[in-house]
Structures are given as C-alpha cells and as structure tokens.
Amino acid sequence: MTHAAQPHQPAHHPALAHHFDDLAQQQEAASLGMWVFLLTEILFFGGLFLVYTIYRAWYPEAFASSSHHLDIPLGTINTAVLIGSSLTMAMAVHAAQMNSRKGVMIFLVLTMILGSVFLGIKGVEYSHKFHEHLIPGPDFAYAEAEFFRPAQIFFSLYFVMTGLHALHMIVGLGLMIWMLVWAHKGVIGNGYYSPVEVVGLYWHFVDIVWIFLFPLLYLIGRHATGH
C-alpha cells in the first residue's frame, strides 16, 4: 500500500460534510447539483410548453379568444412582483456571500413576502375563473359555442401550467424558511453560502418560467386580434 500524503486539511468548517475534502468542493457539488436539477425542470415544463404549442397551432382563434378572459392588470402586477422577488433573492445570495447573516434574513423575508403576494393574487384570479365557470370540466361554460372544446383545452393548460408554477413557488417558500432557520442558527455565513445560492438559482428558474407563461397565456389574444 502506498503512503500517499493526505492533502492538507484546513481547519474543519462546521458545515463541512464528512465525505467532502473541503468546503469549496462541497459548494461546487451543491451548485452543480442544482443546475442538473434545473435541467430536469426545464424538460418537465418543456413537455407542457410542447402541448401548449401544438394546441395553439391547432386552435389559434380559440386560444386568442380564451386569452381575453385572463386578467392582464393582475398578471402584469404579478410579473412585476415576481421580478422584484428575484432581485431581493439575488441580494440575499449576495449577503450570504458577504457573510452578512442579518442581510440574508432581511432579504429572504422580503422575497417571501413578494412570493406570497404573487400567490395571493393568483388565488384571486383562480377564484374569478371559478365564478366565471372557466374551470374545465362539467361546469365549464363559454360564451362562444364554437370554441367550447378548445377553450377548455386552453384553460386546462392554464390551470396545469400556472398551478405547477405556483406549486414550485410554494416549495421555494418552504426552502426559504429552511434557509432562514439556518441563517438564524449561524450555519450560513463564515464562508458557507451555497445553500442560499442554490435556493436562489431555483427561485430565479421559477421566475423565468413565469416570464414565459405570462405572454403565452395572457398576451397572445392582444397580439392575435390587434386590440
């Protein structure tokens, strides 16, 4: 057996897991892991965007007409809210890299507030759709009879896509609570920031999904009919 010299071990960081050589390796692994996970997420939503693309090509008029039933002011506010939350998230990551526990906590709480505002507005929109009988299924009602079926497909896609997006946001809020606890306990800081960084990556991804959903669902009607 060779007596290969062990690489020099720096002072053991409390957050260093036993199977990593050093904190840098651990943080790189976490970051790569999240990127790979986001790759999976892209394909996950990608399947839905494919379904959307095909049915929009099949039923362009019905999709344009259905799109008019979505609430553009609320959608626009939500878009701004979500972009704002990405900004505060980026600042939380920056604070973590600067070892500012207080900064991490403040910006995480701000991000969570903005995320909750988004979900609240989404809930209001959902309840409007419920009252307007725009939820696909036996209660579905649509004024223009010729679009009855394709409009159901549009709203099926609307609810599945925005619903999955909202579910991802709820998961993100849960992750942020976890990060808050870690920041409070002092796990985050002292050079260890990758958990906040990967939660940030995830949050930005969720944000980007909305950046695609908003025009594809809300705005196509305006474009197609020149309103």
Place this chain on the structure above:
Amino acid sequence: MAAEFPAHHYLNDGYGIRSWLLTRDHKRIALLYLAAITVFFFVGGAFAVLIRLDLATPPGDVVSDDTYNQLFTMHGVVMVFFFLIPAIPAILGNFLVPLMIGAKDLAFPKLNLLSWYIYMAGGLMGVYVLLTGSLDTGWTMYAPLSTRFSTTRVAPAALAVFVTGFSSILTALNFIVTIHRMRAPGLTWFKMPLFLWSTYATSLIVILGTPVVAITALLIFVERLFRFGFFDPALGGDPVLFQHLFWFYSHPAVYIMILPAMGVISELVAAFCRKPVFGYSFVAFSSLGIAVLGFLVWGHHMFVAGQSVYASLVFSMLSFLVAIPSAIKVFNWTATMYKGSVSWDTPMLYAIGFIGLFTIGGLTGLFLASIGLDVHVHDTYFIVAHFHYIMVGGTIMGYLGGLHYWWPKISGRLYPEGLSKLSAWIIFIGFNLTFFPQFILGYLGMPRRYHAYPPEFQVLNVLSSAGASILGFGYLLPMFYLAWSLRYGRPAGANPWGACGLEWQTTSPPPTENFAVTPTVTESPYHYPSPAVKHVA
C-alpha cells in the same frame, strides 16, 4: 490461502432497523434497493408465470379476459418501472460509483436515502393499484383508453409512475455530480472504468427524459380526474400527442435499462479476459452516442399511428444509426476476448450470454426500424421477443453478471461456484426456449396482448411456456445461494478475481468510509495483467 474477513466493515457498523432505515451510507442504501427491487422482480415474474400458464392452451382457460389484460399490464409496469430501470443504477451503481472513483460516498447522501424512500412510496402506490382493482391499459397507458374507457385504477397508477420517476431523477443527479466533482486525485475522465461512463450516460438520459414522462403521467392523471381534454379526441385533444410524449421518454428508457448493463459487461470482459478493453475511448463515447441518438428515434413506435410518412422515414433512418454505437460495443468486447486468457467464472458466463442475446435483440431491432417490415410484425409476438432479448437477455443477464462479480465485494463472501455456473446455464437455456419461439409466432402473425389464439400456434406457445418455467427456476437459484453465502460462504478477500479497479483495493466488505486512505490513481482502469494472484487481501 484463506482470506481474512475484516473486523470492521459497513455491514457491522451499527445494527438494528434504524441503522438501516436512516443510513446515509451508499452501500447500505444499495442493499435497501436490492431488497426492494428483488421483491418487485419476483412479483413481476409471478405475473409472467400466470401469463405463460394461460397461453399454454389456445382458448385461454386459466384466467378471465379482464384478468389477462391486468396480468400483462402489471407485468410490464412492475418490470419496467420498478425493476429494469432502477436495478443496475440503484443497486450496483449506488454501491460502486463512490468506490470506483475513490470517494467516501455520493455527493448527496441524504438525497440518496430520500431517493429510496421515494422509490418505496411509488412502489407502495403500485401495490395499492394492484390490490384495489389493478390496471388493464397495457404498461403504455395509451389515451383515450386510459383516460376515458378503462375502469381500472389509472389515476393512482399514473401517480405511481410520476413518483417513481423522481426517485430515478435524484439518483441520476447524485451520480452526475459525484462523477464530476468527487473523483480521486489522478482519476481523469479517461481513466474511469467504463461502468462509470455508461452510468454517466444513463444518468443524462434520466435527467432529460424522465421529467417528460412525469409530466405526461401527470396530464393523464388530471385528464382522468377532472376531464381536462389533453389527449381525448372527444374533448378536442390528440391521442397521438400522448404517444409522442410517452415515447419521447419511453424509448430512451430502453437505453436507461441497457446502458448500465453494457457498462457491467465492459468490466466483466476485461476482468475475465485479463486484458484492457479494446478501444476504450470508442466504448466510452458509444455510451454517450447511444444516449444522444436514443432521444431521436421515438417515432419508430408510431409507424402505424398515423404519423406522417416523412417523419417515419427520418425516424427509421435515425433508428438504424443506433446500431453503430451498439455494434462498436459488441465488436470491442469480442476483440477484447480475442487472444485473452478467458476464465469461465460465473460472471463471464453471463457476459458471454449477454453479448450473444443482445446481438440477436439488436439485430431484430434493425428489422423493426425498417418501416415495411415493422408494419408487418407491428404489435405481434415478434416485438415481444425482440424487446425481451434486450431487456431480459440483455439487462437481466448484465445485472446478474454484475451481481455475481461484485457479490464478494458487497457481502465479503464467496458463493458456491458449481451451483452458480449451473444456474447461469439454466437461465440461458430457459431464456432462449421462452423467447425464441416468440419470434416465429410473431412472424406467423400472432398478435401480442391477446388472451386466446388459434390452435396451430400451440406448439410454439407450449415451448415458450416450458422455457418460462425453466427460466423462473433459474432465477430462484441465485436468490437462495446468494442468501446462503451471506452466512456460510468462504471469506472472499479484497480481490478474489484479481481484478483492476479501485473497488478491489479496499477490503471486502469495504469499511463505511470505503478507503482507509484516499487512493491516488496513476494507471489506466484496465492495467491487466498486473494483479495476477488470486485470493490475496
């Protein structure tokens, strides 16, 4: 020279149920998977036994028509999602990836344990489906049969597929990060064992393909529950779109099943011929080639589904291309054996069986890639025989070969050689007797998934059923003698085969942290014939 059994190893590092169910040791998690996956293998096998029993006579007088539909469906669902896809990655991959790269564990040990629990959750949903009314749509769950007409438990079954998919995704993510970030000093990409290349390629397919079947299963679920019209033409949807989405994953899934087995075979051929694998980099890149091409051929499942003829032509051509990386592997294994000092240990018997059976399965795949011929044998037993040659003749042979090769490392003990060779032969003979007649049946026009058949097909069906009983017996044997060896087998020593590879440099069974000192790699993975002496710790 009797080998010593190490005093401290991962198996005696903690006792009791908690030390297993809360373990983060990749080796213990591999054994958790081994236990669960073996159960599902025999459940899926029991369905196959009943199918073959029913098909022994033309009228189909053992089970009812509905039960028969449920049997072949559940056989497919259990075998594909709960056995073939996870088997080699989750058991052998989990055990070996950190050992082969000289790491202490996978990058995310807790995530690894979580994957097992997710797998078990999906598995329990599968059991729930089974106990509460089963599924009769075929494992493919084509819409609108699945979304409108079937009266069986489609929604929970779709959810089970969805959940189990996430278990494979998390395992694949763990492998990718581990292989990128945790290799021992000196272990460059081109010094990695080929098993790692194929595991890496497999993980890429899982990462890119599985989410698509997950979303498809979810759409089936909501369409079934809420009557959202994604795939049902009566609601304005497109059933062929379901087939596109389904096969976009489920064809690459075939490579999720076969690529890890190919990686195993590369290890076995090198170890038992005592030669470096011929054309190492070609074999490595052919794994990636198969992973990439695998995503471009799904349309060959839809030649008769109303797909455009031009699309079919392109899919046909791309399907032919898959033969190139596959053949590279087969030729290179054969070239490795050429003038090697081949030893006929049990794992090598499985490896040779794999090469022959995979070649038959692969060549008949070319028949099916030709549009004209495919239309003739579409949905016949020819297809059934073809994919069983790949999945049973390929994946299970590779899995069993790998299990026999690394069993001394996993358990620290040797199994009875005579009995294990005998069972390898029984499996090989039983397999061919089961599935070769099905090629002929299919060519003669016997459709798959039918409960009854004309009397002139009976001789071939009886042959197939007889083969299945031999095959089933062959599969039971390793379960008994491997379990026996856990207690009574002779200690194996660190390197019973005299094989290269980091996993053979540590004790058998390895300590919890795998290596006493992090190894440094200076040589190629197959620097044979150097560690020539057998049974030296």
